[in-house]
Each structure stands twice: as structure tokens, then as C-alpha cells.
Amino acid sequence: MASCSNSNELLSELVCSVCLELFQDAATLECGHSFCKSCLDRKWDSEKNSICPKCRALISERKYMRNNVLSNMADRAREMQIKGETNEKTQIKPSDLSQRAEVGNTDHFCKEHSEKLKLFCKEDETPICYTCVDSLKHCGHNFIPLHDAVSIYKEKLTEAKFPLETHLNEIEELQEKQMQRISEVNDQTKAMELHIKSEFATLHAFLQNKEQQLIQKLREEKERTLKEMEENLRCIKEFSDTIQTQMHDIQSWLEQNDALHILQNITAIENLLTRSQKNFIKSSPKLVKHGITLGVYKGPLQYGIWKEMLSVINPGLTSITFDPNTAHPNLELCEDFTRVKNSGIYQRPLTDSPEQFSLCACVLGLEAFTTGRHYWEVEVGQNNSVWDVGVTQASSNRRGNIQISPKNGYWTVSLRQGILYTASDSACEALSAKPQKMGVYLDYEGGQVSFYDAGDMVHLYTFTCEFNEKLHPYFYPGLKGSAPLKLFHLCL
Structure with missing residues (x-):
């Protein structure tokens, strides 16, 4: 040879x-x-x-x-x-x-001048021979030795590799979390099925058809949720594969010992670098966190069925009362403490008690819950434009301008300008009309507070939290002149 x-x-x-x-x-x-x-x-x-x-x-x-x-x-x-x-x-x-x-190996020779390629044109990004330097084609250009050009591009490839490795680690962690959430949704679905069957135990003979309908709805939601999560997992895996492929391509160039081969493929390397940079421009996959809608399947199910089957059950609604010691001075309470409205003028003196709301026209329920499951309804009226309902901790602040949020011990839904909001100010799902009666469900051990349009038991929103102190019903009846709120309580 x-x-x-x-x-x-x-x-x-x-x-x-x-x-x-x-x-x-x-x-x-x-x-x-x-x-x-x-x-x-x-x-x-x-x-x-x-x-x-x-x-x-x-x-x-x-x-x-x-x-x-x-x-x-x-x-x-x-x-x-x-x-x-x-x-x-x-x-x-x-x-x-x-x-x-x-x-x-004639790749090392200039095709135009048949001389050995020893320089690199920075403007044209291509290897050249010494004769090319004086040609019109490269007039006014800048040149560096080949080995210097190789070092520059290998340094660029190395710089591109490190962020890709970090990004890949993040994607792999995201992939693991998504797989874990899929497992949790499966476990959650099984738990919800058991709960649904338990709630229907006393009515099973009469309500078997209703039970199967609700379970089917749950399973369909599970399929939709898992389909979304599995599709997201597929996107995560594809994103991970893309990064690994780019890392492999970069590593192949980094391991390439033929300097001229590298420099003669500058366009391919630049394209590879551009693709790797696009991984950071375009948005990366996100974790699909949401699971089964807790309040639809784990709530006052028997009471909801009672709404449809009055001839079969009689739940025996019992009224709950407001606690006058917590009421703001402007709130007017009826004699049996089952109705409240904002009168706009002092109805009682403002005390120094930390139990009383001093600035916000709010009031708590007298009942305090430390265990069990509880459901009550609040007539908010069709014409009222502003109100709050929910629960709060016994130790929550009631003096001055209070901040309504779960981190401050308030789990509420509010009506403002015809839109329902949660305590974190994120909008609830849109409703065709404002509810005239709100339902509130508290599962203390389960760490759940759910809200419903009590007219047809449509689920609105659910909070989940681990409770560790007394919880009271919480109410804000709105502005001066608003219709009074009326409360009911049903033990399940």
C-alpha cells in the first residue's frame, strides 16, 4: 500500500x-x-x-x-x-x-491549488492552503492555524455538553416524578372507589344504578388523567432521548482526532450547537400534577342522592348558628343566630378580644370541628355580588386587615364581580350562573374542604391540607345592604 x-x-x-x-x-x-x-x-x-x-x-x-x-x-x-x-x-x-x-487521503489537500491545507479562514469557516491566502476569494479575510481552529470548536462543543448534562439530569428527575405521580393516581383511584362503595352501602339496593354511573365517571376521569400523564411522560422521554442523542453527537465530535474532518464539517457542528441551544429556548416538559377530582367522588354523596330521591331518605337538616363573640360590630344577627347581614353601622361594641373581627365584616360559626366529616349549606342569594364562605382555624388572625389564604389558616371560596375565586385568588371553574346556595364539606381526618353549588351538587373546588387544630365555619356576608346569609348543617 x-x-x-x-x-x-x-x-x-x-x-x-x-x-x-x-x-x-x-x-x-x-x-x-x-x-x-x-x-x-x-x-x-x-x-x-x-x-x-x-x-x-x-x-x-x-x-x-x-x-x-x-x-x-x-x-x-x-x-x-x-x-x-x-x-x-x-x-x-x-x-x-x-x-x-x-x-x-486527499481531504488534506486544497482542491483548487493541490497544496496541503494548513490554515483556517475565519470568515468562510473552512480550511485553506497558503496559496488561498492571496486569492481574491479570501481577500481581506482573517486566518489562523488549523490546530487553533480545532481547539476553538472543541471548546465550544465542551461548553455545549455541560449544560446538556445538567438539563438531562433535570429531565430524568422530572420523568421519575411523573412516573411516581402516575402510580399515585392509580392508588388514589383505588382509594376513591372504596370510598364510593362505602358511601353507597346503606343505599345500595335502591341506588346500585347510580353507584355504577358514578364509578364509570371516575374511571373515565382516571383514563383521561392517565392519558394526559402518559402522553406527558412520552414527551418527557422523547425530550430526554433528543438530549441524549445530541450529547452522543457532541461526544463523537469531541472524540474525533481528524482535525480537518471536524473543520470541514463546521456546518454540521454549528447546526448541532444550534439544536442543543434550542433545548433551552423552547419550553421544557412540565410535570402533570393533578389527580382525580377529589370533591366529585369523595364528598356528601348520600346528601347529593337525597336531593334526587326525597321519597327514599330524610337526612334531617339541622341549623348551625353564628358565634356573636366573633362577629364584626357592623354585622346584624337574627335572634336564633342563623342569619347575618352587613348593616353598615355598629350593632355591638368593638372589643379588644382577639376572637372578634375588628376591621373585616366577618363572622365564624359557633361550632368547632376537630374530627369527623361535616357538611353545611349557605344561602348566599342570587342578587348578592360579594360574599365569602369556607372554614378557618381557631387561631387565625381576626384583627385588622386579614389576609384570606390557606397559609394564614383560611380555606374559602369568594364571589367577586360575578366570578368565583379560591382563597389563593385563582379562578374556579366557570359556572353558567351564580350559585344561590353554597355547600361546604369538611373531612377533618381526610384533610379535605370541598365546595359545591348546592342547587345541583356540582363540585366547584377542593382544598387538601393536614389539619391540626379546631376549625370553624367562616362567613363574609358582603357589603352594606346585601341580602342576609342563612346557614344549615348536616352530619353525615
Whole structure:
């Protein structure tokens, strides 16, 4: 193989770079490059100035020197080809010399000047030879040694790899969390099925059809929820695969020892770098957290069925009362403490008691819950534009301008400008009409507070929290002149 390569290199030195044939009457110019005399004459006749066809150097007075040595060697090579003294492995067709890829590793040579590539053009981002430096194509460009260019791009690849590794770790962690949430939804679904069956135990004979309908709804919600989560998991995996593929491609370039191969594929490397950067521009996958809608399946189910089947059950609603010691002075309570409204004027003195609301016109229920499941309804009226209902901790602040939020011990739903809001100010699901009666369900051990449109038991919102102190019903009857609130309580 070495002999073949040496023969090819020798023959390449005997070829005119103009006609790509073995020299005929070789002539050497002042710059040292050689051509066929006839090729020089034709080229100079067609040009205004006499220049070297290879290095573009200006030749004064068309001077050249006959090169008998090259002519004789070319004639000898031509005779050897004619006599068949060269075999197929060492014989080169002159036209093939223009395609250096078939003669050794010709990627290292300039295709235009047949010189070794030793520089890198920063503007064109391509390897060049020394002759290219003086060509019009690279006029005014900047050049650096090849090994410096390789170092620059390997440094860029290394810089691109590190954030990808970090991003991949985050995606893998997100993938693990999503898989965990899928498992939790499956477990949650099983628990909800058991709860539903338990709630229907006393009515099973009469309500079997209703039970199966509700279970089917739960399973459909499970399928929708899991479908969304599994689709998100697929996107996460695809995102992870994309990053791993890009990291593999980057690593392949980093392990590439052929500097010229790297620099001759700058476009591919730049595209790879652009794709890796896009991973940070476009939004990454997010964790789908939501599970089964707790309040739809774990709530006052029997009471909801009672609404549909009054002839079968009689739940025996019992009224609960407001606690006058907590009421703001402007609140007017009826004699049995079952109705309240904002009168706009003092109905009682403002005390220093921490139990009384001092600035906000609110009131608590007298009942305090530390265990069990409880459900009550609040008539809020159709014309009232502002009100709050919910629960609060016994120790929650009631003095001054209170902040209604779960972190401050308030779990409420509020009506403002015709829209229902949770205590965190995020809008509840849209309703076709404002509810005239609100239902509140508290499962103390279960850590659940759910809200319903008590007219048709449509679930509105559910809070989940671990309770560790007394909870009271909480109410804000609205502005001065609003219709009074009326409360009911039903033990399940």
C-alpha cells in the first residue's frame, strides 16, 4: 500500500494542473510552478495579465524556462502507461488526479491549488492552503492555524455538553416524578372507589344504578388523567432521548482526532450547537400534577342522592348558628343566630378580644370541628355580588386587615364581580350562573374542604391540607345592604 501511495504521489507531480494531463514540453515559471508550454500560451493569450495559473503570481514579460527533466519524466511515465508496465493499483488516469479523494487521503489537500491545507479562514469557516491566502476569494479575510481552529470548536462543543448534562439530569428527575405521580393516581383511584362503595352501602339496593354511573365517571376521569400523564411522560422521554442523542453527537465530535474532518464539517457542528441551544429556548416538559377530582367522588354523596330521591331518605337538616363573640360590630344577627347581614353601622361594641373581627365584616360559626366529616349549606342569594364562605382555624388572625389564604389558616371560596375565586385568588371553574346556595364539606381526618353549588351538587373546588387544630365555619356576608346569609348543617 505504501508503494502504491508513493507511485501515485510521484505521478501527481508530473501532471499539468491546467489540462490535468502528463506534461507535454514542460515549462517552469519564476514562482516555481510548472505547466505544459502550450497550456501557458493559451491561458496567457486569453488573459490581460500574465499570471501563474496556480498561485496567481504576476509573471513579467511572460518569462518561463523549459524544464527538460520534467518533460523527460513525463514522457517516461507516458511510455510506461502505454506498455502496460504499471498495474491498476499504481496507475492513475490524469483526469482522476482532479479527484484527490481516490488517491490516498486527499481531504488534506486544497482542491483548487493541490497544496496541503494548513490554515483556517475565519470568515468562510473552512480550511485553506497558503496559496488561498492571496486569492481574491479570501481577500481581506482573517486566518489562523488549523490546530487553533480545532481547539476553538472543541471548546465550544465542551461548553455545549455541560449544560446538556445538567438539563438531562433535570429531565430524568422530572420523568421519575411523573412516573411516581402516575402510580399515585392509580392508588388514589383505588382509594376513591372504596370510598364510593362505602358511601353507597346503606343505599345500595335502591341506588346500585347510580353507584355504577358514578364509578364509570371516575374511571373515565382516571383514563383521561392517565392519558394526559402518559402522553406527558412520552414527551418527557422523547425530550430526554433528543438530549441524549445530541450529547452522543457532541461526544463523537469531541472524540474525533481528524482535525480537518471536524473543520470541514463546521456546518454540521454549528447546526448541532444550534439544536442543543434550542433545548433551552423552547419550553421544557412540565410535570402533570393533578389527580382525580377529589370533591366529585369523595364528598356528601348520600346528601347529593337525597336531593334526587326525597321519597327514599330524610337526612334531617339541622341549623348551625353564628358565634356573636366573633362577629364584626357592623354585622346584624337574627335572634336564633342563623342569619347575618352587613348593616353598615355598629350593632355591638368593638372589643379588644382577639376572637372578634375588628376591621373585616366577618363572622365564624359557633361550632368547632376537630374530627369527623361535616357538611353545611349557605344561602348566599342570587342578587348578592360579594360574599365569602369556607372554614378557618381557631387561631387565625381576626384583627385588622386579614389576609384570606390557606397559609394564614383560611380555606374559602369568594364571589367577586360575578366570578368565583379560591382563597389563593385563582379562578374556579366557570359556572353558567351564580350559585344561590353554597355547600361546604369538611373531612377533618381526610384533610379535605370541598365546595359545591348546592342547587345541583356540582363540585366547584377542593382544598387538601393536614389539619391540626379546631376549625370553624367562616362567613363574609358582603357589603352594606346585601341580602342576609342563612346557614344549615348536616352530619353525615
